[in-house]
Amino acid sequence: MGKLQGKVAIITGATSGMGRDTAYLFAEEGAKVIITGRNEERAKQAVEKIRENGGEADYVIADMSDRSQLKKIVDYTLEKYGTVDILFNNAGLLSITPTLSMSEKEWDDVMQVNVTSALTLTQLVAPIMKEKGKGAVINTGSIAGTSARWGPVAYCTSKHAINGLTRALARELGPEIRVNAILPGAIRTAMLDSVGGEETMSGMIEMAPLKRIGEGREIATSALFLASDDSSFITGQLLRVDGGIDC
Numbered sequence: 581m582g583k584l585q586g587k588v589a590i591i592t593g594a595t596s597g598m599g600r601d602t603a604y605l606f607a608e609e610g611a612k613v614i615i616t617g618r619n620e621e622r623a624k625q626a627v628e629k630i631r632e633n634g635g636e637a638d639y640v641i642a643d644m645s646d647r648s649q650l651k652k653i654v655d656y657t658l659e660k661y662g663t664v665d666i667l668f669n670n671a672g673l674l675s676i677t678p679t680l681s682m683s684e685k686e687w688d689d690v691m692q693v694n695v696t697s698a699l700t701l702t703q704l705v706a707p708i709m710k711e712k713g714k715g716a717v718i719n720t721g722s723i724a725g726t727s728a729r730w731g732p733v734a735y736c737t738s739k740h741a742i743n744g745l746t747r748a749l750a751r752e753l754g755p756e757i758r759v760n761a762i763l764p765g766a767i768r769t770a771m772l773d774s775v776g777g778e779e780t781m782s783g784m785i786e787m788a789p790l791k792r793i794g795e796g797r798e799i800a801t802s803a804l805f806l807a808s809d810d811s812s813f814i815t816g817q818l819l820r821v822d823g824g825i826d827c
């Protein structure tokens with residue numbers, strides 16, 4: 581039996597990268613998965629791949645920068661699968677704009693996608709999890725959330741905020757709901773490619789004891805740990821998955 585047999589999981593930002601790898605792994609472990617993102621083609625492909633492998637999945641197209649689109653994710657999940665056990669707040673917007681060029685809109689979008697959407701979706705699923713007596717929420721931070729070294733202002737601030745959000749939610753939503761965060765280092769995804777890929781990360785790779793960038797599947801296995809009963813006594817924690825970078 582899979583570690584998530586019969587569980588229902590919502591994964592935001594699952595049309596690509598580490599969210600998609602997590603959707604594949606959760607489905608392999610028996611979860612029914614709702615994939616979200618803006619790109620319908622990629623959402624469909626991910627769902628088809630899961631179904632071809634014998635898993636259960638569906639998708640909801642929603643733009644996380646628009647707060648009014650979030651409720652339909654939870655509504656569709658309830659309509660389709662009747663409940664929700666796991667929420668992986670993974671969708672993220674990378675901004676590399678320096679402070680003096682930052683528009684209000686860009687700042688607001690980064691905060692909305694990276695932080696506020698995680699709060700809103702948690703507010704929507706928490707009553708269901710509370711009533712069931714059990715649930716797991718996983719947020720996605722970054723090593724840019726523990727040091728200003730790795731990210732320009734909006735991204736860095738949003739990822740620091742996720743740490744506080746995770747701790748505060750864990751405190752408020754227990755004992756039924758566990759809330760933890762994964763803080764990835766450099767992981768091979770489209771987002772990393774958008775800033776030059778592995779080559780631009782040579783300084784980071786050099787600093788890491790494991791001397792390489794990570795793979796999306798390595799985030800997926802960490803998410804599986806935090807979503808499953810393997811982490812049943814763990815909440816409010818920030819799990820760095822970064823090859824051991826010390827800042």
Ligand SMILES: NC(=O)c1ccc[n+]([C@@H]2O[C@H](COP(=O)([O-])OP(=O)(O)OC[C@H]3O[C@@H](n4cnc5c(N)ncnc54)[C@H](OP(=O)(O)O)[C@@H]3O)[C@@H](O)[C@H]2O)c1
Pocket residue numbers: 592593594595596597598599616617618619620622642643644645670671672673674693720721722723763764765766767768769770771772
């Ligand atoms: N890769 C890294 O090195 C790294 C390091 C630290 C933290 N992270 C974090 O890891 C998470 C996943 O990133 P990734 O590296 O896997 O990047 P990715 O491959 O670019 O995936 C990003 C995902 O977020 C979704 N997304 C972005 N903006 C959205 C919006 N406005 N509305 C709905 N969905 C949106 C994208 O979906 P659509 O394109 O379909 O909208 C996509 O599925 C992010 O939170 C990121 O900040 C990544």
